Amino acid sequence: MTESTNGRPPAAPQRHRGAVTLRREAVPPSTADEKLLDSHHRGEWRTKDAWRALRILSEFVEGFDTLADLPPAVSVFGSARSKPESVECELATRLGAALAEAGYAVITGGGPGVMEAANRGATEAGGMSVGLGIELPFEQGLNDWVDVGIDFRYFFVRKTMFVKYAQAFVVLPGGFGTLDELFEAVTLVQTRKVTRFPVILMGVDYWSGLLDWIKQRMLDDGKISAADLELIRVTDDVAEAVRIIVDANEAFSDAEAER
Numbered sequence: 001m002t003e004s005t006n007g008r009p010p011a012a013p014q015r016h017r018g019a020v021t022l023r024r025e026a027v028p029p030s031t032a033d034e035k036l037l038d039s040h041h042r043g044e045w046r047t048k049d050a051w052r053a054l055r056i057l058s059e060f061v062e063g064f065d066t067l068a069d070l071p072p073a074v075s076v077f078g079s080a081r082s083k084p085e086s087v088e089c090e091l092a093t094r095l096g097a098a099l100a101e102a103g104y105a106v107i108t109g110g111g112p113g114v115m116e117a118a119n120r121g122a123t124e125a126g127g128m129s130v131g132l133g134i135e136l137p138f139e140q141g142l143n144d145w146v147d148v149g150i151d152f153r154y155f156f157v158r159k160t161m162f163v164k165y166a167q168a169f170v171v172l173p174g175g176f177g178t179l180d181e182l183f184e185a186v187t188l189v190q191t192r193k194v195t196r197f198p199v200i201l202m203g204v205d206y207w208s209g210l211l212d213w214i215k216q217r218m219l220d221d222g223k224i225s226a227a228d229l230e231l232i233r234v235t236d237d238v239a240e241a242v243r244i245i246v247d248a249n250e251a252f253s254d255a256e257a258e259r
């Protein structure tokens with residue numbers, strides 16, 4: 001039996017799944033994404049996947065419904081592990097504020113580190129601060145600076161929202177998750193699945209090794225074209241990043257008006 005403190009149960013592990021809160025023994029050992037993508041349990045495909053499709057559909061409905069009235073927005077990505085006093089968090093906070101001042105909502109993954117710093121900057125500047133959280137094996141909750149938050153079970157549904165509701169992507173230093181988001185964005189622009197919109201790397205020093213490799217290996221080997229390289233802009237200057245986004249939006253609006 002669980003011991004209580006002052007008549008109340010002690011803090012327990014918990015997990016949120018949509019409207020459902022699971023605590024203690026009810027917390028499942030795996031996440032919804034993991035179950036969907038697991039190829040070992042073939043026996044479940046026939047019995048469970050059709051129902052999962054409905055759950056996936058409901059996540060799209062929830063996301064579309066919640067975000068439909070968002071003002072123009074920018075998705076900001078970066079490490080979940082950066083400390084609040086790190087250079088990249090300081091940059092993310094200034095970026096979040098500058099985007100808010102320019103009239104953009106700021107969308108992040110709703111987690112800690114760079115995400116939290118960008119949400120904080122946006123909120124403190126009086127802007128709209130959005131967090132698109134993801135179910136993880138450990139409960140984490142959305143950071144406290146998120147004003148509009150959605151918790152997703154499925155990574156790919158969440159990724160659709162990052163792209164659909166953003167006018168640009170800004171990518172700060174991060175790990176695998178950040179690289180995944182960066183290259184998904186660049187691939188979507190390269191293959192013209194999304195209208196050309198800016199993908200901006202901030203943290204020149206952090207990204208320089210990767211950019212050198214892209215130029216010296218990918219480009220020289222013919223795996224990308226010189227024009228593809230131009231899809232990624234790089235700067236440490238917050239004002240310049242915002243200007244790139246505003247200019248791209250204006251160019252897009254002018255082109256639309258002429259059509």
Ligand SMILES: C/C(=C\CNc1ncnc2c1ncn2[C@@H]1O[C@H](COP(=O)(O)O)[C@@H](O)[C@H]1O)CO
Pocket residue numbers: 076077078079080081108109110111112115133134136140173174175176177178179181
């Ligand atoms: C590892 C820790 C927390 C993980 N929490 C996350 N919450 C929300 N979004 C996340 C989380 N981890 C990764 N992401 C997404 O990937 C990007 C960051 O990944 P990276 O590997 O840290 O670069 C980020 O933009 C999110 O969209 C510890 O507290």
